[in-house]
Amino acid sequence: MKTLLETHQVSKFFGGLTAVNKVDLVVPEQAIASIIGPNGAGKTTLFNCISGFYKPEKGTILFKGKSINGLATNQIADRGISRTYQNIRLFPSMTAIENIMVGQTPHLMTNWLEAVFNTPRFRDEEKTSIEEGIRLLKYVSLTGLGDNLALNLPYGAQRRLEIARALANKPSLLLLDEPTAGMNPQETEVMTRFIRRLRDELGITIILIEHDMRVVMGISDQITVLDYGIKIAEGNPSQIQSNPRVIEAYLGPGAAALSEKYQRQRHTTDA
Amino acid sequence: MIATNLRNGVRTGITFAVIIIFLILIGFTITGAALVAKIFGIQVAQSALPDVSMLAVFIGLIGFFAGTSAAKPRDSDLFLGALISGLAAGLACGLISALFAYILSTLYAGGVDMRNYLSSVSPDSVKFLVFNLDPLSGSLILFGILTASGLLGGFIARIYRSEGRRAIFARINQGWGIVLGQSTIKSIRASRWVRYLLLGLVLLVLAILPAQWGTYWNYVMGTVGIYVILGLGLNIIVGLAGQLVLGYVAFFAIGAYTVALLNAPQPHNLMWGFWIALFLAVVLSALAGILVGLPILSLRGDYLAIVTLGLGEIMRILLKSDAATPLFGGPAGIQNIAGPVIFGKSFSTDVDFMYLIIIGVLLAIFVTQRVQNSRTGRAWVSIREDETVSKATGVDTFRSKLLALALGAAFAGMGGALFAVRNQFTGPEDHVLMVSINVLALVIVGGMGSIPGVILGSFVLKGLPEILREVENYRMLVFGALLVVMMIIRPEGIWPARRPHLEKQGGQELEKPPEEVATDPVKEDLA
Numbered sequence: 001m002k003t004l005l006e007t008h009q010v011s012k013f014f015g016g017l018t019a020v021n022k023v024d025l026v027v028p029e030q031a032i033a034s035i036i037g038p039n040g041a042g043k044t045t046l047f048n049c050i051s052g053f054y055k056p057e058k059g060t061i062l063f064k065g066k067s068i069n070g071l072a073t074n075q076i077a078d079r080g081i082s083r084t085y086q087n088i089r090l091f092p093s094m095t096a097i098e099n100i101m102v103g104q105t106p107h108l109m110t111n112w113l114e115a116v117f118n119t120p121r122f123r124d125e126e127k128t129s130i131e132e133g134i135r136l137l138k139y140v141s142l143t144g145l146g147d148n149l150a151l152n153l154p155y156g157a158q159r160r161l162e163i164a165r166a167l168a169n170k171p172s173l174l175l176l177d178e179p180t181a182g183m184n185p186q187e188t189e190v191m192t193r194f195i196r197r198l199r200d201e202l203g204i205t206i207i208l209i210e211h212d213m214r215v216v217m218g219i220s221d222q223i224t225v226l227d228y229g230i231k232i233a234e235g236n237p238s239q240i241q242s243n244p245r246v247i248e249a250y251l252g253p254g255a256a257a258l259s260e261k262y263q264r265q266r267h268t269t270d271a
Numbered sequence: 272m273i274a275t276n277l278r279n280g281v282r283t284g285i286t287f288a289v290i291i292i293f294l295i296l297i298g299f300t301i302t303g304a305a306l307v308a309k310i311f312g313i314q315v316a317q318s319a320l321p322d323v324s325m326l327a328v329f330i331g332l333i334g335f336f337a338g339t340s341a342a343k344p345r346d347s348d349l350f351l352g353a354l355i356s357g358l359a360a361g362l363a364c365g366l367i368s369a370l371f372a373y374i375l376s377t378l379y380a381g382g383v384d385m386r387n388y389l390s391s392v393s394p395d396s397v398k399f400l401v402f403n404l405d406p407l408s409g410s411l412i413l414f415g416i417l418t419a420s421g422l423l424g425g426f427i428a429r430i431y432r433s434e435g436r437r438a439i440f441a442r443i444n445q446g447w448g449i450v451l452g453q454s455t456i457k458s459i460r461a462s463r464w465v466r467y468l469l470l471g472l473v474l475l476v477l478a479i480l481p482a483q484w485g486t487y488w489n490y491v492m493g494t495v496g497i498y499v500i501l502g503l504g505l506n507i508i509v510g511l512a513g514q515l516v517l518g519y520v521a522f523f524a525i526g527a528y529t530v531a532l533l534n535a536p537q538p539h540n541l542m543w544g545f546w547i548a549l550f551l552a553v554v555l556s557a558l559a560g561i562l563v564g565l566p567i568l569s570l571r572g573d574y575l576a577i578v579t580l581g582l583g584e585i586m587r588i589l590l591k592s593d594a595a596t597p598l599f600g601g602p603a604g605i606q607n608i609a610g611p612v613i614f615g616k617s618f619s620t621d622v623d624f625m626y627l628i629i630i631g632v633l634l635a636i637f638v639t640q641r642v643q644n645s646r647t648g649r650a651w652v653s654i655r656e657d658e659t660v661s662k663a664t665g666v667d668t669f670r671s672k673l674l675a676l677a678l679g680a681a682f683a684g685m686g687g688a689l690f691a692v693r694n695q696f697t698g699p700e701d702h703v704l705m706v707s708i709n710v711l712a713l714v715i716v717g718g719m720g721s722i723p724g725v726i727l728g729s730f731v732l733k734g735l736p737e738i739l740r741e742v743e744n745y746r747m748l749v750f751g752a753l754l755v756v757m758m759i760i761r762p763e764g765i766w767p768a769r770r771p772h773l774e775k776q777g778g779q780e781l782e783k784p785p786e787e788v789a790t791d792p793v794k795e796d797l798a
């Protein structure tokens with residue numbers, strides 16, 4: 001399968017702290033890739049490097065085979081990478097549909113003078129923009145709530161609106177930072193199915209950071225585990241589940257041995 | 272529950288007491304009573320005092336407002352709660368005001384003349400304040416009126432709650448609906464013809480009024496108009512794009528001086544004509560906006576405010592400096608700026624300039640309205656809301672901010688040009704920091720990002736002080752107090768901005784509903 005995103009030896013330092021250390025990541029097209037790891041492992045920092053919030057000190061990031069190192073965040077959005085945020089960051093005093101319409105920016109062509117003279121091109125674009133907004137509202141089940149201010153929407157709706165705003169850019173790569181944070185099991189279930197739908201119906205490649213292992217194991221094609229900024233494991237869900245380094249990273253040294261012992265015990269009792 | 276009501280009431284009561292004390296200090300009680308008398312159609316001779324009953328009504332009105340605002344349906348779901356809030360407001364307000372009146376009148380009775388310290392507090396006004404009675408009984412009456420009217424205010428507020436109001440409007444609508452048919456009403460309201468008709472009416476009024484007003488009113492309203500233009504410009508920068516620029520007066524100065532230097536006999540005697548100068552004023556201000564913006568717009572918040580603050584002062588000092596006198600005319604300013612000439616007719620009267628300003632205001636409103644409802648306007652607001660995220664969603668924030676600054680500066684340039692040509696004079700002292708602050712204040716008081724808000728703000732902050740000539744000495748005091756009260760009572764502004772309802776509008780414009788997404792699993796799951 002073709003590679004969409006490739007990071008090569010990416011490193012990011014904060015003063016003396018190495019937040020991301022020589023991380024290689026290869027994400028094929030139309031994959032759902034997860035990045036997991038304990039708190040402070042550098043997952044969000046890696047996200048911020050990919051979406052241009054941070055400039056990595058070392059290494060290269062290739063998107064569709066071209067380097068996106070050092071580009072500004074808006075240029076990266078232009079290239080087709082959208083993202084959501086760990087703590088929801090909508091434009092609170094704008095309506096839901098306006099939030100989505102701001103997300104369409106990379107595809108809008110008219111300038112302010114055309115708006116002043118209300119040219120046919122401007123009117124057309126405005127009309128399509130609204131239609132597209134309504135369509136996306138429907139896609140994330142917010143039909144009828146489009147004229148509410150974003151800050152007045154309930155939590156789950158805000159999460160979905162943030163995804164709709166990211167989708168408005170018609171991205172080929174979507175970065176989701178803890179999309180199910182703060183959700184109950186049912187809502188998490190719905191969100192998980194929704195993420196899979198994004199890939200299956202829209203053909204979007206998705207990288208997500210997630211703490212809920214049921215979500216991660218359920219939808220990921222590939223999982224990358226970070227610990228102290230270093231990639232310690234990579235593979236499909238079953239490989240990761242049985243990887244001793246991953247278990248130790250999460251539960252502390254010695255945990256892997258215990259786990260193996262426990263597994264063996266269970267094996268013998270089962271037999 | 273009751274404690275909350277009490278607290279609300281007392282708090283509102285104290286606020287209103289402060290307002291009353293303030294009015295007493297500026298000697299407004301007599302003017303207020305005279306105003307009430309005028310409303311009732313009672314003639315009051317020029318030098319004579321109005322009847323004390325008018326004062327009672329005036330004070331009663333204030334108490335009534337205290338009561339109604341205390342009994343806002345926030346916490347007072349209970350009928351009793353509203354009454355308690357109103358009563359508490361009235362009591363608190365009455366107690367403080369009466370005490371103040373008592374002290375003041377006792378002092379006067381004791382022979383202390385407060386006029387040494389407060390020039391507006393005349394013996395007459397103090398005597399009038401206690402209803403021409405002795406201090407004690409006068410104060411008691413004051414207390415009684417405020418308490419009673421506060422209670423009445425609470426009572427009325429409870430009856431006339433927002434649901435009640437809606438019901439009344441619904442009934443009125445129903446009444447019209449019976450006459451015209453319900454659907455007709457809807458189509459009339461939605462029809463653009465109604466909007467055009469209203470617009471036409473406003474234009475007609477604007478066309479007729481200046482010729483009817485005298486010189487004084489044209490002058491006052493001209494100032495208001497210029498400040499509307501300035502306000503709309505700063506509204507783009509601060510209200511929409513959220514960039515706190517404090518040196519706005521610099522662009523105003525560039526506009527004014529461009530017209531002045533190109534059209535006055537001193538110091539250059541160029542005489543290029545007003546229209547070319549106006550055009551150049553707008554273009555140069557916009558260019559200045561871009562030039563200034565390039566290095567500083569990457570700054571955020573407080574830093575931007577400080578840098579631009581310096582910018583305004585640099586401009587004024589530059590214009591004032593002796594070294595630049597041959598170039599800019601120095602501290603004395605530039606006199607005898609030639610007026611515009613159109614079709615051989617030269618503008619000379621205030622009425623002519625008023626029309627010119629009205630056209631300028633309409634142009635500014637038109638441009639703002641069009642741009643703020645486009646992708647550009649939405650990009651500005653998104654920058655105001657969260658600049659980092661806005662950029663990551665694809666908005667070129669730097670260019671957007673630069674455009675906002677250039678457009679805002681162009682408005683300021685136009686305002687400055689009109690200001691200079693109307694006054695036929697401009698000098699460094701026309702371009703002090705206070706102009707920037709005034710414009711910023713009117714944007715905030717009116718409502719950030721709201722066109723009607725800016726217009727109302729200009730009337731309140733520039734029109735009212737001109738009208739209230741009586742309080743000349745206390746103008747800045749009123750100004751400050753108004754800002755404080757305003758920000759406490761209504762921090763979002765007199766007429767806050769409302770976001771357009773694009774989903775509804777889009778849904779109506781679509782002939783067929785948007786293409787169906789095959790299934791809607793999220794909704795199914797949620798159900």
